[in-house]
Amino acid sequence: MILRFLKSIGFIILIIFLTALTQIGGVVLLLCVPLFFYIKKKIAKPSLRRLLYIASFLLIYLSITFFIIPPIAKSFGRVPLAINSKTIKPLNIMTCILNRHYVRPKLKSNITNVSVKFNQKFPNTTISYLDANFPFLNGFSLLPHLSHNDGKKVDITFFYKDKSGKEINNNAPSFMGYGVYEEPKNNEYNMPENCKKKGYWQYSILEKFVPQWNKNKMIFDKNRTKHLIKLFTQENTTSKIFIEPHLKKRMNLNSNKIRFHGCRAVRHDDHIHLQIK
Ligand SMILES: [Zn+2]
Numbered sequence: 001m002i003l004r005f006l007k008s009i010g011f012i013i014l015i016i017f018l019t020a021l022t023q024i025g026g027v028v029l030l031l032c033v034p035l036f037f038y039i040k041k042k043i044a045k046p047s048l049r050r051l052l053y054i055a056s057f058l059l060i061y062l063s064i065t066f067f068i069i070p071p072i073a074k075s076f077g078r079v080p081l082a083i084n085s086k087t088i089k090p091l092n093i094m095t096c097i098l099n100r101h102y103v104r105p106k107l108k109s110n111i112t113n114v115s116v117k118f119n120q121k122f123p124n125t126t127i128s129y130l131d132a133n134f135p136f137l138n139g140f141s142l143l144p145h146l147s148h149n150d151g152k153k154v155d156i157t158f159f160y161k162d163k164s165g166k167e168i169n170n171n172a173p174s175f176m177g178y179g180v181y182e183e184p185k186n187n188e189y190n191m192p193e194n195c196k197k198k199g200y201w202q203y204s205i206l207e208k209f210v211p212q213w214n215k216n217k218m219i220f221d222k223n224r225t226k227h228l229i230k231l232f233t234q235e236n237t238t239s240k241i242f243i244e245p246h247l248k249k250r251m252n253l254n255s256n257k258i259r260f261h262g263c264r265a266v267r268h269d270d271h272i273h274l275q276i277k
Pocket of ligand 1: 145148153154155272273274
């Protein structure tokens with residue numbers, strides 16, 4: 001009796017977790033329930049049964065994610081960003097597997113325009129994106145980014161060079177794109193320190209969880225990153241760009257579209273936040 005109760009609680013927690021992570025994962029799990037009952041009836045060995053539960057869920061989840069969700073999302077006004085184009089890619093394919101790469105068509109054209117212009121100056125360069133939005137529902141936040149809830153926001157990685165000065169493409173010091181910071185130099189304004197002093201303990205929290213072993217292997221590419229941000233500011237549909245103030249100053253950028261996001265958010269010296277009107 002208690003075991004059954006605990007199993008039901010565990011199942012509900014799993015549904016909530018999958019929904020927060022992928023938006024559709026909880027619903028897909030519920031859709032799989034009849035199949036799980038069928039497997040339970042047919043397969044006696046518990047380890048094999050568990051394996052089949054997981055394999056069948058993954059197969060159904062991936063088929064729905066890549067073949068069914070894109071056309072439905074399109075009819076609700078959101079489209080997936082390119083998965084494998086030469087000029088736009090996710091930094092980590094998990095972003096797409098988890099359905100976190102959906103935007104309004106207007107934002108997709110914004111990035112596409114920028115990628116075309118960017119490649120005129122820096123050929124064969126890929127713009128790498130991070131978390132965007134889920135496929136459905138305005139107001140449904142893509143956690144932990146509360147504002148990524150309407151198809152109008154996307155995070156983009158900075159560009160980097162290796163130690164010999166060679167330009168790196170579609171790679172960043174953090175495997176997930178967040179949490180390895182391009183910190184303020186001694187003579188630069190230190191907003192993270194300022195936010196910490198004001199009591200915003202969460203501002204630099206990601207650094208504690210994300211491995212830092214590539215931090216000194218990759219060098220922030222000021223030149224390409226500056227050009228990229230400049231092109232974004234020139235797009236009519238761009239409303240705001242968030243980066244840390246010390247990087248805005250270091251790159252000598254002065255568009256009033258580039259703003260400070262406030263101490264309540266997290267640091268933006270590991271990525272660019274782009275949002276449209
Ligand atoms: Zn963002």
